[in-house]
Amino acid sequence: MQRKSIGNILLLALTLSVACMWAFPIYWAVVTSVKAEHEVVSKTTFIPDVFNFSAYYFALFETNLAAWYVNSLVTSVSVTIIVILISVMCAYALSQIVFPGRGLLYGIILASFMVPSQALVVSQFVLMYRFGLINSWGGIILPQLIIPVVVIVYKQFFDSVPKELREAAKLDGCGDFQILFRLYLPLNWGITTALAIITYIMAWNAFLWPFLVTNSEEMMTVTVGITQVDDAFGVKYARDMAVAILAAMPVALAYLLFQKRVTQALMLSSGIKG
Amino acid sequence: MMKERRSKGLTAVLMIAPFVITYLTVFAYPVYNMFALSFTDAPLIGEGRWVGFDNYAKLLNQKLFFTSVWNTGYFVVLTVVPNTLIGLGLALMVIRLKGWLQSLVLVLFFLPYILPVSVVTQIWEWVLDQQFGIAQYLIEFFTGRRISVFRDPIWAMPMVALVTIWWTNGFNLLLFIAGLRNIPADYYEAATLDGATRWQCFQRITWPLIWPVTALVLTLQLILQLKIFDQVYLMTEGGPFNSTYVLLQLVYREAFRLNHGGLGSAVAVFLFLIIVTVSVLQYQLLRVRGR
Numbered sequence: 431m432q433r434k435s436i437g438n439i440l441l442l443a444l445t446l447s448v449a450c451m452w453a454f455p456i457y458w459a460v461v462t463s464v465k466a467e468h469e470v471v472s473k474t475t476f477i478p479d480v481f482n483f484s485a486y487y488f489a490l491f492e493t494n495l496a497a498w499y500v501n502s503l504v505t506s507v508s509v510t511i512i513v514i515l516i517s518v519m520c521a522y523a524l525s526q527i528v529f530p531g532r533g534l535l536y537g538i539i540l541a542s543f544m545v546p547s548q549a550l551v552v553s554q555f556v557l558m559y560r561f562g563l564i565n566s567w568g569g570i571i572l573p574q575l576i577i578p579v580v581v582i583v584y585k586q587f588f589d590s591v592p593k594e595l596r597e598a599a600k601l602d603g604c605g606d607f608q609i610l611f612r613l614y615l616p617l618n619w620g621i622t623t624a625l626a627i628i629t630y631i632m633a634w635n636a637f638l639w640p641f642l643v644t645n646s647e648e649m650m651t652v653t654v655g656i657t658q659v660d661d662a663f664g665v666k667y668a669r670d671m672a673v674a675i676l677a678a679m680p681v682a683l684a685y686l687l688f689q690k691r692v693t694q695a696l697m698l699s700s701g702i703k704g
Numbered sequence: 705m706m707k708e709r710r711s712k713g714l715t716a717v718l719m720i721a722p723f724v725i726t727y728l729t730v731f732a733y734p735v736y737n738m739f740a741l742s743f744t745d746a747p748l749i750g751e752g753r754w755v756g757f758d759n760y761a762k763l764l765n766q767k768l769f770f771t772s773v774w775n776t777g778y779f780v781v782l783t784v785v786p787n788t789l790i791g792l793g794l795a796l797m798v799i800r801l802k803g804w805l806q807s808l809v810l811v812l813f814f815l816p817y818i819l820p821v822s823v824v825t826q827i828w829e830w831v832l833d834q835q836f837g838i839a840q841y842l843i844e845f846f847t848g849r850r851i852s853v854f855r856d857p858i859w860a861m862p863m864v865a866l867v868t869i870w871w872t873n874g875f876n877l878l879l880f881i882a883g884l885r886n887i888p889a890d891y892y893e894a895a896t897l898d899g900a901t902r903w904q905c906f907q908r909i910t911w912p913l914i915w916p917v918t919a920l921v922l923t924l925q926l927i928l929q930l931k932i933f934d935q936v937y938l939m940t941e942g943g944p945f946n947s948t949y950v951l952l953q954l955v956y957r958e959a960f961r962l963n964h965g966g967l968g969s970a971v972a973v974f975l976f977l978i979i980v981t982v983s984v985l986q987y988q989l990l991r992v993r994g995r
Contacts, residue, residue: 438800445797445809453812455870456819458838459827471836520723529716535724542727544983545735548931548952549976552748552959552968553737554730559749576731581723606715635820637934638952642960653820657938667830674826678819685818689811692818696875697882700924 463671470667485672489659495676497648498655502680505570505640505651506633513577513629514622521584522610526596536585542578551642558643569643570651574633579699580625587618624695627688631681652677738976741969748965759970769971771946772954775861779932779950782865784925790869791876791921792914796906798877799884810881817874825938828867829854854940857947864935864948871935872928876921883917884910916990923986930979951975 462470466482469475489495523529524536554573555564563569591614599609615622640651647658656677659670685692742759746752763769798809816824831839834852843851853859891909900908933952936942942949951971959968 441797441800445801448794448797449809449812452870453815455827455831456815458831462830474838474841516722516726519719523716523719527712527716527719529713532716535720539727542731544980545731546927546931546976546979548933549955549972549979550731550734550738552955552965552972553734553741555959556737556741556749556965557730557734572726573730573734575726576723606719610719631818635818637821642956653822656826657822667833667836670826671830674823678823681818681820682815685815686811689807693814693878696878700875700879700920 459671459674463668463675465668467666467668482668485666485668486676488669489672489676493659493673494647494650494655495652495673498650498652498677501567501570501649501655502634502651502653505567505574506630508567508571509574509633510626510630512571512575513580514626516575517577517580518584518615518622519610521581522588522606522614524581525585525588526609527606539578539581542576547573548638551639554639555642564643565645565649567649570640570649573639573643574636577629580629583621583625583695583698584618587621588614591617620691621695621698623688624691624698627684627691628695628699631684631692634681652680735976738969738972741966742973744966746965747963748959748968750965752966755966759967762967763970763974768946768949768954772949772951772971775946775948776930776932776950778861779865779868779948780926780929782862783868783929784922786865787869787873787876787925788918788921791873792880792918794873794877795880795884796910799881810877813877814874816871819871821871821934822938824867824871825935828870829939832863855944857944860940860944860948864932864939867939868929868932868935872925876925879917879921880914883914887913919990923982923990927979927982927986930975930982 461476461478463485464481464483465475465478466480466484469479469482520539524532550573558564558569558572561568561572563572595613595617596609599613604612634651635653636651637653641654644650644654647655650658656673659673741752743754743756744752745755745758794813798806798813801809819827831837832853834840834850840850843849843853851859853863887910891913892905895905895909931952932950933956936948936950936953937956940948942953952975955968955971955975957968958964958971
């Protein structure tokens, strides 16, 4: 018994130290961002001698960060709302309405998992060019709107809603749109918030596509824009870290507030992929 | 009856239309167009002539193509199995914790996963900075000198792999924890009563029962890591001496830098086919096991 509890304490200590090491780079970035530049390069301190927020002042007021924030916010919120809306309607039809080609459509959506969207960037770029959407919000948003897994997750949730509910609503004279938005969607509110948050995080974090489709600094999203900062101003570590932390803030907060939902959505989508 | 069926059909059409139209426009058509472009000599924007398999033949004569294939494979080797094993190892540690302590530790491990790639690379460029990076103490301790890791052909790819593992491991950890929670506790109780050691418990109970999750994580990782671009582009731009040049970067270079839309598409088709093959194989394997 004695031996076992010592073993347990050792394991606990090991786990905690590995976890701290794992998170250390994030801590180090945060600490660096509140140091004065000269302290950053003169010595290794784990707690700053003087807390200095000039790096944040620089990041907020002397870069295009504000514009990048607006671009990221507008595009990722639009992506989230549109993805949820078009997917939930498609999923409802697939789940509740019998129509010709239903099985085929479902099969095609399932098969789309295999398509790596990164391989499509060339032809998507050509398409956005033809639409005149290069370097615009529309160009950033459009190619991110197809997320097959959202349709599939919704369909599976709708499949498990008891059929009697829909029958009863039909008898009361409700159309399918009403049934979906008044009944099925509220019933699955939990999964909707989960999918919305994860879509928002993924859209905010997208790099390759926004990087390709924007060519002026004013149109870049945060994740693309921050890579431009050191080109323009030379390497300043506290500044770089302050910029990075501000860029990560909207997703870090979303995650910390909705931890359970984020993990739930990820597990659902991976379960289906398998 | 007839009328009801027709209105049902109309509702269905209205409901699927937004998704289907978007799907056809920004997804299905680009898939088709990727193949079509790959048989032409089109620039990025504009028309090209049909050249048959010329682009593919060109690739086979291009050293950079083989370098990219090799590097992508090397990166996959460096990440897929280690990332899966580390995920399992961390999950076995985390699962033993209780209550808030478990939640806290889980957050510490998971947080990197939700960071944008450019934030991740900025953080690591600073941590690994040759002059002032804090990791240089460690590197100096083992090698006796400071190393500019992203400018060293031997160190660059392993370091990109390390950063990738740090960044993506949270997701694997999550899947493993879910899998471990599904193993009934009485299995372990019964085994302990029979005097099984910790190692025997792992070997006889945990490993066989966690294997399906392991297989899933392995294949998801394989598909994910074949598509590597962002980290490489941001940390090394494919250098030094092309030692980290990967397939997706070749797509970017041919199409967007050199204005060879056709040739870029041919590389994209190649990557597409590899990933579809891997996906199909994985699906078959999992299905066979499921029976």
